[in-house]
Amino acid sequence: MENKARHFRYVIGENLVTAFAFSLFTLIIFLAICGPWITPYDPLATNASNTLKPPSWAHLFGTDHLGRDVYSRVIAATQLDLGIAISAVALSFIIGCALGCSAGFWGGWTDRVVGRLSDTIMAFPLFVLAMGIVAAMGNTVENIIYATAIINLPFYTRVARAETSVRRNAGYVHAARLCGSRDVRILATQVFPNILPPMMVQISLNMGWAILNAAGLSFIGLGVRPPDAEWGIMVAEGANYIVSGEWWLAIFPGAALMMAVFCFNLLGDGLRDIVDPLRRT
C-alpha cells in the first residue's frame, strides 16, 4: 500500500497533465455533491424581465430565454450528469464482472453464451442501440441509465473474461481449491481482487464516454425533461439561439460537458500509467 502511494505520487509528479486532471476531478466531484447549495440563483427560477442577457457580473454565464441563470444551471447539472454516468458505469461494471468472470473461469457454454451476447451488442452502432432501447422501454432517466449500461457492457465483459481466463490456472487458485474453496468463493475472494486494477482502468476510460453518451441522448430529447438542468438538454435549448448570436446559452454547458469528459479521459490515461506502465503511450 505504501509502495502504491509512492508510485501514485511519482506518476502525479511526473505527469503534470494527470495532476491537472486529478484536481479537475476533485472539483467536479465537489460540484456534484455540493452543487445545489452553492449556486448563486435557483437553477429553475424564471425571470421574464431578464431574458437572454449576455454574461455579466450578476450573471456570470448570462441568462437563458426564460431568464434563468445559466451559471447556476451549469453547476446544478453536474449532479444529474455525473449521477447518470456513475450509475450506468456501476451497473455495467457489476454485471460485466459477473458475466466476464464466469465466462473466463468456467469456459464452455457459459463462455459461448456470454461471448455471443457481447458480440451481438457490439454488432449495433452503440448510440443507435441506446436510442432504440430508450424508445422501447420508455422515455425516462432510469431507462437512459439502463441503455447506457447495456451498451457499455461488452467492454467490461471482455476485459473481465480475458483477465480471468489467464488467471484461472494460477497457483493461488489451485491452492484455494486444495483448501476446499468452492468455485464461486474462489472467484469472489481470489480472482476478483486480482482483476480489479485493469477493471478500474476500464471504468475511468469508459466514464467520459458514458457522460457523452447520456448527454447525447438528452440532447435529442430523450430522458431528462425540461425544466431540469442537464448539460445535453441545455445545449439543445441553446442551439436555437446560436444562429442569432446568443452563444452563452449553449457554449457554457457544452464547455462544462467537454471539461468533464476531458478530465475523465486524462484520468483514465493516468490511471493506466499507474496500473499498467507497459501500455503507456
Place this chain on the structure above:
Amino acid sequence: MKNSKLIHVGRRLAQALPSIVGVIIISFVLTRALPGDPAVYFAGDMADKESIDQVRRAMGLDKGLLEQFFIYVGNLAKGVWGTSLSTGRPVTEELLARLPASLELTLIGLSLAVAIALPLGIIAATRPNSWIDHLCRVLVTAGVSLPTFFTGLFLVYIFYYLLGWAPSPLGRLDILSLPPPHITGFYTVDSLIAGEKETFSASVSQLVLPAITLALFALAPLARMTRAAMLGALASDFVRTARANGLSRRVVLLTYALRNASLSVLTTLGMVFSFLLGANVLVEKVFSWPGIGSFAIQALVASDYAAVQGFVLAMALLFIAVNLTIDLILTLLDPRVGFES
C-alpha cells in the same frame, strides 16, 4: 494460396450470419418490450379499437412468441418493416429516401478524417516527441472528449454567425437552389452529372461544416491507432532489415511500415464507423440535415415506434455490412492470411 483466401472469405461471410440473427433477435425483443400493449403503441394515439385489432393481427401479436418471431422475420425479409405513423408511408420507403443524405455526409466526414489522421499519425510516429507528435497527442485526447453536437454548434457560431463564411445550417441546400435530378441521391455527385455548377457549389458549402464536425470526431481514434501501429511497425525486424539493405526512406515507410500498419488502422475504421453512425444522428439534428438520423429523432418525439425500430435495424445491418467489407479488404491486403491455414 488463392484457394485458401477464397475459403477465408467464405468463412468470414458465414461468420456474419450469427451477427445478423442476433441483431434481428434484439430488434424483435425491442419491438415487443414496449410497456403495455405493443399493438396500441404501433397503432398510434388516434387509433380506435378496430385498427388496434388490425395491427395486432398484422403483427401476429395474438399468436405464440416463437410464431410471432417467425412472422416478424418473414415480414422483414419481404421488406414489410411497418408503417411510419407520422408520415403514413412504409418505413423502408422513408429510410431509403433519406439514406443518401446521411451516407453522403458520413462518407465525406470519414474521408476527411482519414485524409488528416493518416499523415498526422505517420509523421507523429516517425518523429517521436517532436512538436507534431505533441500536437497529435493533444488532438487525440481532446478529440475523444468533444461532444459532436457541441462542436457543431461551436462551428456554426464561429463560421456562420461571427464570420459569415458558411451558409445557414438548415439542410442540404439553401432555399434558392433546387435539388439536382435524382440519380445517386448524393447532391454533390448528381449536380456534377447534371452539369449544374451552382447547385454543386451550393451543396458543397452546406456540407462543409457538418462534415468537419464529423471528421473532428472520427479523427482522434484513427490518428491514435495510426501512430501506435506505425510505431510498432517501425520498431519491427522487417523494417530494420529493409533499412539495413539500404532501401530508400520512402519505400521503408510506405511500402513496408504503412502496409503492415494499415491492417490495424482498417480494423479501427470499422469501430469508428459505428461511432460515426451514432454521431451522425446528433450532427443531423444540429444542422437540420434531412437524413435518417433526423427522421429517427422526429419519430422518437412523435412516439412513432415502427420508424424508430426500423431505423435501429437498418443502422445495425448497415454496420454489419461495413464491418464485413472491411474484413474482406483486410483479407485481400494481408499477405499472411493465405499462409496460416
